[in-house]
Amino acid sequence: MTSLLAYDFAWGPVLDRWDLFLxxxxxxxxxxxxxxxxxxxxxxxVAVLRISGIRWLQGAAFAYVQILRGVPLLVFxxxxxFGIAIVIGVNFSPIQAGIVALTLTGSAYTAEIFRGGLQAxxxxxxxxxxxxxxxxxxxxxxxxxxxxxxxxVPPLGNTFIGLLKGATxxxxxxxxxxxxxxxxxxxxFFTPFEAFTAVALILVALVAVFSAAVSFxxxxxRLP
Amino acid sequence: MSPAHExxxxxxxxELVVAEGIHKTFNRGMRGREVQVLRGVDLRVTKGEVLVVxxxxxxxxxxxxxxxxxxxxxxxxxVTFLGRRLTGDVPRRRPAERIRYERELRYFRTxxxxxxQHFNLFPHMTAADNVALGPMRALGLSGHDARERSVEExxxxxxxxxxxxxxxxxxxxxxxxxxxxxxxxxxxxxxLFDEATSALDPELxxxxxxxxxxxxxxxxxxxxxxxxxxxxxxxxxxxxFMDEGRIxxxxxxRELIENPKNERTQAFLSAILS
Amino acid sequence: MILxxxxxxxxxxxxxxxxxxxxxxTLQLSALSFVLSLAxxxxxxxxxxxxSRPVRAAAYVYxxxxxALSLYVYVLFLYFGIAAVFGIDLGxxxxxxxxxxxxxxxxxxxIYRAAIGSVEHGQREAALALGLGHTRTFSSVIGPQAxxxxxxxxxxxxxxxxxxxxxxxxxxxxxxxGTTIQLxxxxxxxxxxxxxxxxxxxxxxxxxxxxxxxLERRLARHLASGGTGPGPLERMRSFRFRGEAPA
Numbered sequence: 001m002t003s004l005l006a007y008d009f010a011w012g013p014v015l016d017r018w019d020l021f022l023x024x025x026x027x028x029x030x031x032x033x034x035x036x037x038x039x040x041x042x043x044x045x046v047a048v049l050r051i052s053g054i055r056w057l058q059g060a061a062f063a064y065v066q067i068l069r070g071v072p073l074l075v076f077x078x079x080x081x082f083g084i085a086i087v088i089g090v091n092f093s094p095i096q097a098g099i100v101a102l103t104l105t106g107s108a109y110t111a112e113i114f115r116g117g118l119q120a121x122x123x124x125x126x127x128x129x130x131x132x133x134x135x136x137x138x139x140x141x142x143x144x145x146x147x148x149x150x151x152x153v154p155p156l157g158n159t160f161i162g163l164l165k166g167a168t169x170x171x172x173x174x175x176x177x178x179x180x181x182x183x184x185x186x187x188x189f190f191t192p193f194e195a196f197t198a199v200a201l202i203l204v205a206l207v208a209v210f211s212a213a214v215s216f217x218x219x220x221x222r223l224p
Numbered sequence: 225m226s227p228a229h230e231x232x233x234x235x236x237x238x239e240l241v242v243a244e245g246i247h248k249t250f251n252r253g254m255r256g257r258e259v260q261v262l263r264g265v266d267l268r269v270t271k272g273e274v275l276v277v278x279x280x281x282x283x284x285x286x287x288x289x290x291x292x293x294x295x296x297x298x299x300x301x302x303v304t305f306l307g308r309r310l311t312g313d314v315p316r317r318r319p320a321e322r323i324r325y326e327r328e329l330r331y332f333r334t335x336x337x338x339x340x341q342h343f344n345l346f347p348h349m350t351a352a353d354n355v356a357l358g359p360m361r362a363l364g365l366s367g368h369d370a371r372e373r374s375v376e377e378x379x380x381x382x383x384x385x386x387x388x389x390x391x392x393x394x395x396x397x398x399x400x401x402x403x404x405x406x407x408x409x410x411x412x413x414x415x416l417f418d419e420a421t422s423a424l425d426p427e428l429x430x431x432x433x434x435x436x437x438x439x440x441x442x443x444x445x446x447x448x449x450x451x452x453x454x455x456x457x458x459x460x461x462x463x464x465f466m467d468e469g470r471i472x473x474x475x476x477x478r479e480l481i482e483n484p485k486n487e488r489t490q491a492f493l494s495a496i497l498s
Numbered sequence: 499m500i501l502x503x504x505x506x507x508x509x510x511x512x513x514x515x516x517x518x519x520x521x522x523x524t525l526q527l528s529a530l531s532f533v534l535s536l537a538x539x540x541x542x543x544x545x546x547x548x549x550s551r552p553v554r555a556a557a558y559v560y561x562x563x564x565x566a567l568s569l570y571v572y573v574l575f576l577y578f579g580i581a582a583v584f585g586i587d588l589g590x591x592x593x594x595x596x597x598x599x600x601x602x603x604x605x606x607x608x609i610y611r612a613a614i615g616s617v618e619h620g621q622r623e624a625a626l627a628l629g630l631g632h633t634r635t636f637s638s639v640i641g642p643q644a645x646x647x648x649x650x651x652x653x654x655x656x657x658x659x660x661x662x663x664x665x666x667x668x669x670x671x672x673x674x675x676g677t678t679i680q681l682x683x684x685x686x687x688x689x690x691x692x693x694x695x696x697x698x699x700x701x702x703x704x705x706x707x708x709x710x711x712x713l714e715r716r717l718a719r720h721l722a723s724g725g726t727g728p729g730p731l732e733r734m735r736s737f738r739f740r741g742e743a744p745a
Contacts, residue, residue, distance in 0.1 A: 007583045070700035070707075072661040074668075075675055079696050082682070083689035087503050165568035172570075172668055179571060192578035200567060200575050207566035295626050326631075334629035344624035348642045357638060362629035410628065 013189040014198050017181065024178030025202050028167045031095065031177075035102035035167075036160050042103065043110025050115050061111070068108035073166045077101040081173050098170040102163050109159045117152035118144070150221045157214030161207055168203065178202060240445050241414055243267040245301035246291050248284070261287045262298070263469035269414075269447060274440045276456040276477060277449045279466035280492060285449040286341075288466070289416045292447070293336045294329055305332055306413060334362050337407030341419040343399040345391040345406070351378060352387045355406045363410065377405040381435060397428030404435055415439065417448040433459075453497060457481050465489045506687045510694050513681050520677030521698065527591065527673055528660045531598035535659075536652065538599060539606025546611050557607070564604035569662045573597045577669050594666035594673075602659055606652060613648035614640060650714040657706050664699065674698060 014021075049061040068076075081097035084090075092100070121144050129143040171179035182195035189195075248262040261284045269275050277285050290296035292303055297312035304310075310328050315321040346354050352374045360370035378387055381401040391399055400420060407415060417436060421429040433452060437459050440446055450456065456463055460477035465486070473486040484490045545557035564572075577593040588596070617640050625635040667676035678695040682688045 007585065066704060067700055070703035071696045072664040072675070072699055074664045075692065075696050075699055078675075078679075078688070079692040083692040087689045089503070165566075165571075168568045168570050169665070179574070182574070186578060192574075192582045193580065196571070196575040196579040200571055203568065203571055204563055204566040208562070211566075290623070293627055295623050330629050330631075333627055336627075338624075338627045340620060340624060342620055344618070344620035346621065346624070346639055348646075358628035358630070361634050361638065406628070 007193065009194065010189070010191050011194050013185055013191055014194045017185065020181045021178050021198060021202060024176060024181040025206065027175070028164065028170075028177045029206065031099060031170065031175075032102065032160065032164045032167045035099050035106055036163055038099070038103040039106030039110050039159070039163070040114075040156065042107040043112075044114050046107065046111035047114035047118060050111065051118060065108045065111050068105050069112075071105070073101060073105055074169055074172070076105055077169060077173065094170065094173045094175045097173060098167070098175055102166055105166070106159060106163050109162070110156065113152055113155045113159065114148075116155075117148040120151055121147050153221060154214060154218050157210070157217070161210050161214075164206060164210065165203070168199075238271050239268055239304075240271045240273075240306065241267075241269045241292065242304040243288075243292060243301065244304070246288065246298045246303075247300035248287055248291060248296065248298050250287075261469055262291065265301075265466075265469070265471055267464070267471070269445060271445050272443050273461045274446045274448065274459055276460035276463045277447065277466060278451070278453075278456065278463060278492070278496075279472075282468075283466040284469045285466050286418050289338065289418050289447065289449060292414075292416060293333050293338060295333075295338075303332075306335065308332075330362070334358075334410055335412050336414045336416060337410055337412035338416040338418065339400070339403050339407055339420045341422050343391070343396075343403045343423070345399055345402055347391050350388050350390055351383060351394070351402045351405075354391070354402055355409045358406065358410050373409055374405075377409045378402065380408070381405045395428065396424045397431050400424065400428075400432050401435065404432075404439075408439075413445065415444055415446045417446065417450065419449050419451070421450065421452060451496060453481060453493075465492065467492070503689075505690065507690055509685055509687045509690055513685070513691065513694075516677050516681060517674065517694070517698070520672055520674040521702075523591075523671065523676075524660070524663055524673040524702075527594055527598070527663045527666065527671070528656065531595050531602065531663070532656050532659050534595070534599040535602035535606050535655070538603035540610055542603055542607035543610035543614070546607060547614065561604040561607050564601050565608075567601060569597060569601055569665050570668070572601060573666060573669060590666065590669050590671045593669065594663065594671050597666070598659055598662060601662075602655055605655055605658070609648050609651040609655070610644070613644040613646075613651075616647050617643045646717060649717060650710060653706075653710040653713060657703055657710070660702060660706065661699070 046061045046064055049057045050065075052058060071079075077097065080101050081092055081094065085092045085097065129139040134142065167177065168179050171177050171183060174180070178199050182199045185195040186192045244266055246262050246265040246267075247260070249258050249260045251258050261282075263284075265284070265288060267275075267288070277288070279285050287296060291298045291301075291312075292305075294303070294310065294312070297314070299312055302309050302311045308328060308331065310325075310332060315325055345351075346357070349357065352371065355377055356367075356370040356374035359365040359373050360367060363370075365373065375384070375387055378384060378401075381404055383398060383401050383405065386394060386398060386402075391402070394402065404420075420436065421432050424432065429452070433455050436446070436448065436455070440459050448455070448460070457478055462474060463477045463480045464474040465472050465480070465484070465488075467488050473480065473484065473489045475485075480489070481493065484493055542557050542560055545553050546561070548554055548557070573593060576597050577588060577590070581588050581593075621639055621643065622635060625639040626632075630638070663673060664675040667673055667679055670676065672680070674695055678691050682691050685691070
């Protein structure tokens with residue numbers, strides 16, 4: 001069989017380094033997680049600005065979202081790591097640059113998601129709650145935000161998964177994630193198929209796990 | 225070429241359609257929540273007869289109609305129509321038998337017309353196109369002949385001036401007329417009406433019932449599921465009362481409605497007529 | 499704040515020609531992948547709805563896998579892994595097209611599937627009841643209605659394709675990003691050049707998004723007025739058996 005193909009399959013090197021792969025995968029995951037949380041924080045702020053009613057703030061928020069959704073992640077990553085770093089004289093480490101890039105591009109998506117969530121809640125809810133005597137903060141806390149949460153969680157889950165896939169790009173600027181491990185293997189042992197198959201499988205598995213988690217949360221939140 | 229008027233030589237009084245032992249279960253998808261909708265239904269309809277089916281919602285009336293033209297094939301039992309007998313068992317294994325089965329299905333469907341509660345007109349086609357689609361694609365008529373027949377049928381239901389209108393531009397009553405024309409354009413031997421007036425505004429119901437009465441007077445064999453007792457008494461020949469997937473009582477229309485013998489029939493009729 | 503950096507914006511007009519050529523490659527790559535994945539996505543969607551269970555399962559696995567992969571990982575797998583196994587030299591542009599097409603077809607398939615599912619159940623019943631076969635039911639009744647619903651989502655995929663296409667620069671394709679990287683290596687003005695490229699992508703995406711939004715708005719207006727009548731799509735086609743022009 002192997003004589004037909006000009007390739008000798010060798011799973012040894014890959015299997016020997018399964019721990020390196022997992023460490024690399026873990027790096028991808030925690031970088032994604034951190035970027036996601038930061039993106040949610042920034043995105044929420046941007047969303048609030050978008051519906052603030054103040055013209056120029058809304059415009060600025062709109063421009064922010066359009067720009068960061070329009071730039072491809074790779075381009076933005078290079079711009080941050082190679083471009084901005086030199087201009088402002090800050091020496092980003094590759095991971096830092098990666099987190100900045102993931103956070104900012106992610107925040108554009110989370111901003112739209114939060115905006116949708118906030119706008120979807122019936123104005124009547126706020127009116128009813130204020131009529132009962134709740135303060136503005138109380139209204140947000142007890143009435144609006146719980147409902148926003150329900151709407152917002154599934155698309156946010158998808159954004160997280162999107163960021164995870166984006167994190168795989170970080171290996172290009174020498175971050176030691178699982179893709180880098182595969183690349184190194186390939187360079188040293190000439191096993192591209194095995195190495196990249198391993199990475200692909202790990203990525204698919206990670207996405208499957210996180211997707212299942214999102215579905216689970218979705219189901220838990222569903223109203224009877 | 226469509227096998228168009230085979231079996232049309234049935235005289236009045238001969239059995240047009242016979243349903244035997246119809247069982248149908250729906251699986252609602254989630255965790256085996258199965259609902260047995262039809263629990264053994266036998267039905268005989270003679271040519272020229274107007275059979276009215278009444279009963280509470282969930283009794284299986286609509287499902288029964290859908291079993292007759294096999295758009296929801298029965299799990300058990302058979303339907304014999306114009307001498308041809310068909311069951312819900314699709315011969316999946318043998319291609320030759322599969323082809324024969326499909327051809328029989330086609331025969332059933334092209335000779336049985338159905339009018340739905342929610343019209344189900346094709347929204348992206350004009351009234352004329354809606355009515356012409358069947359004759360052209362299922363009966364093989366030429367575009368020109370199909371178009372001609374379409375205009376003819378639409379005129380017959382009083383929609384001559386709306387021939388090029390789209391469903392969204394029509395009222396409920398107008399939509400239902402187009403739906404009736406669409407079914408009649410196939411020149412069926414049997415017409416099924418599934419609560420044809422239930423989705424209409426009250427003032428439009430009468431118009432449709434009149435169309436149905438006119439159709440009955442031409443001798444069309446009809447099975448009508450309805451809540452309109454006036455229609456049932458005036459136009460119906462026989463009435464069948466269904467409850468929980470079974471036929472509870474049947475008899476002559478006027479007789480059953482005025483003097484129901486079964487308790488459940490009595491309860492239903494007194495609730496609906498009050 | 500005084501920056502210890504001298505901007506060299508004059509490099510931008512100098513490189514415009516080269517960058518324009520790269521942009522052309524990006525557009526070719528994106529357009530080709532878009533069209534191919536539209537077609538492949540439809541095939542996969544139909545498999546997802548096929549009567550045969552193994553076909554349905556295979557299509558399901560296909561969409562799950564390709565929606566889970568990132569383009570970068572898949573390009574590496576394809577260009578280095580598969581090419582090595584079969585000993586074929588795929589060529590960077592072709593590898594990019596294949597990868598983009600396969601990945602996006604999975605998303606397209608889901609869009610098609612949702613659109614088909616959104617068509618009222620009664621439509622299928624009515625068509626079958628007339629005696630139309632399954633093929634004719636799909637092509638004359640369900641398909642046209644599904645297409646209307648699917649179009650906005652499908653066009654938005656083009657935006658994702660254009661963005662993802664920048665990734666193939668890392669395997670050497672001289673698309674917009676690829677030429678930019680090369681230029682940076684020779685001219686050493688990363689900030690200026692990456693800024694210009696980023697702005698170009700943003701402008702391109704904004705253009706496509708605006709066109710998609712316009713299309714979506716016209717379709718929505720059409721659907722809101724009852725969803726029937728000659729819509730924007732109808733006016734681009736003509737029904738074969740219509741004898742007269744639409745009202």
